[in-house]
Amino acid sequence: MADRAPPDAPRIRAAGLTAFYGAFAAVKDVTLGFGANQIHALIGPSGCGKSTFLRTMNRMHEVVGGHVTGQVLLGNEDIYAPGVSRTRLRRRVGMVFQKPTPFPTMSIYQNVAAGLKVGARLPKARVDEIVERALQQAALWNEVKDRLHTSAVALSGGQQQRLCIARTVAPEPEVVLLDEPTASLDPQGTQRIEELLFTLKAAFTIIIVTHNMQQAARVSDTTSFFYLGSLIETGPTKQIFTAPAVEQTEAYITGRFG
Numbered sequence: 001m002a003d004r005a006p007p008d009a010p011r012i013r014a015a016g017l018t019a020f021y022g023a024f025a026a027v028k029d030v031t032l033g034f035g036a037n038q039i040h041a042l043i044g045p046s047g048c049g050k051s052t053f054l055r056t057m058n059r060m061h062e063v064v065g066g067h068v069t070g071q072v073l074l075g076n077e078d079i080y081a082p083g084v085s086r087t088r089l090r091r092r093v094g095m096v097f098q099k100p101t102p103f104p105t106m107s108i109y110q111n112v113a114a115g116l117k118v119g120a121r122l123p124k125a126r127v128d129e130i131v132e133r134a135l136q137q138a139a140l141w142n143e144v145k146d147r148l149h150t151s152a153v154a155l156s157g158g159q160q161q162r163l164c165i166a167r168t169v170a171p172e173p174e175v176v177l178l179d180e181p182t183a184s185l186d187p188q189g190t191q192r193i194e195e196l197l198f199t200l201k202a203a204f205t206i207i208i209v210t211h212n213m214q215q216a217a218r219v220s221d222t223t224s225f226f227y228l229g230s231l232i233e234t235g236p237t238k239q240i241f242t243a244p245a246v247e248q249t250e251a252y253i254t255g256r257f258g
Contacts, residue, residue, distance in 0.1 A: 010073075011036045011205040012057060012093065012175050017070035019049070019056050026052040028229040029070070034175070034222075039197055039206045041220035041237065043213065044252065049229040050209050054177050057207065058093035059086050074174065087118055094168035098180040100160035102152035102167075109148040111163055115171045130170055137203070138166035139196050158189025162196065169204065176200065178208040182215070194219050213253060217241050225249045 010033030019027035027049040034040045042050040055061040056068055059079060071078045079089055094115075102111050112131045116122060122130070131148070135141040140162045144155070152163055161181060168176055178197075182190040197206060197219050210216050216223055217237060224234040225248075233246045244250045 010034055012072065012074050012207075014053070014056070015071040015073060017053075017056060017068060017072060019052050019061055019066055019068045021052075021064075021066050026066075026229055027056065027226075030231045032224060032231055032234060034205050034207055036174075036205050037201055037203075038221040039201050039208060039219050041216035041223045042207065042209045042226060043211075043216050043223060044226035044232075046211070048226040050226045051179055053226065054179055054207060054209050055095075057175065057177055058090050058095055060090075060095060062086075091115065091118055091171040092173050093175040093177065094171070094173040095177040095179070096161070096164050096168050096181050098183045100157055100164055100184070102155070102160050102163050104151075104153050106152060107149045108144050108152050108155070108163060111152045112166045112170050115167055118171075131166075134166040134170035135163075137169050137200065138162045139192065139199070140166055156189070158185050158192055161185060161189065161193060165193075165196065165200075169200070173204065175205045175207065178206065180209055180211065183211070190215075213241075225252060227252070 013033030014030050017027060017030045018025050030053060042054060044050050052061060052066070056072060061068065068080060072080060074092060103114060106114065109131055112134050113127050116127060116130060132141060135144065140159060143159060152160065155163060182193050185193065194215065197208070200206060208220065220237045222235065223237045223240040225232045225240065227248055233240065233244060233249045240249065241253060244253065
């Protein structure tokens with residue numbers, strides 16, 4: 001998987017994508033692209049399909065027994081094509097979950113280095129460099145540099161989530177998926193993650209699912225509104241929040257339903 005689209009093309013895009021759980025279509029015929037070096041927010045009420053859609057972007061949907069029709073193109077390559085390695089795909093499209101998920105039996109250092117075990121073995125000096133870079137990118141290095149070999153579970157919730165971000169960005173993915181990454185954090189932890197996203201978008205395409213309308217408005221460049229499995233409207237965040245073209249979008253954003 002090495003094909004890349006032209007610089008002005010979406011870094012990753014869905015084309016006629018339908019995602020199923022058994023016979024139930026949780027996401028219905030969605031075509032949507034995500035450009036490089038931007039933050040893209042997916043919004044909508046619970047059960048609208050946005051988290052399912054997010055999980056189709058790196059084939060995590062299959063982990064829970066789902067399947068898809070249509071395509072997801074990373075660069076010019078369909079990630080659902082026969083022979084695609086899901087392990088290697090997830091190095092290119094990393095994911096951060098709602099609850100922090102540090103590996104409990106591993107140190108801070110080992111957590112960040114865990115994603116580097118696919119492919120050729122790297123010299124320890126190179127791993128050291130990557131771990132430091134990833135922790136710097138996650139705005140965590142200064143807080144943990146003197147205790148890299150202590151347990152990751154001793155960190156606070158917000159630090160654990162930034163550790164998970166460091167682990168995700170260590171292999172230098174092209175796309176970072178975040179599924180409600182601040183839902184379990186306090187306001188201070190939430191603010192740190194939001195500030196971090198602005199820095200990370202210089203290096204990655206970021207797609208974030210959020211229930212928090214204010215968060216979507218604060219952090220994203222584009223916003224896509226899902227309802228009952230369908231993509232209702234997508235566009236620049238300012239336009240979606242101030243002058244949506246679809247009545248359903250306006251009703252959701254103003255709190256009149258959902």
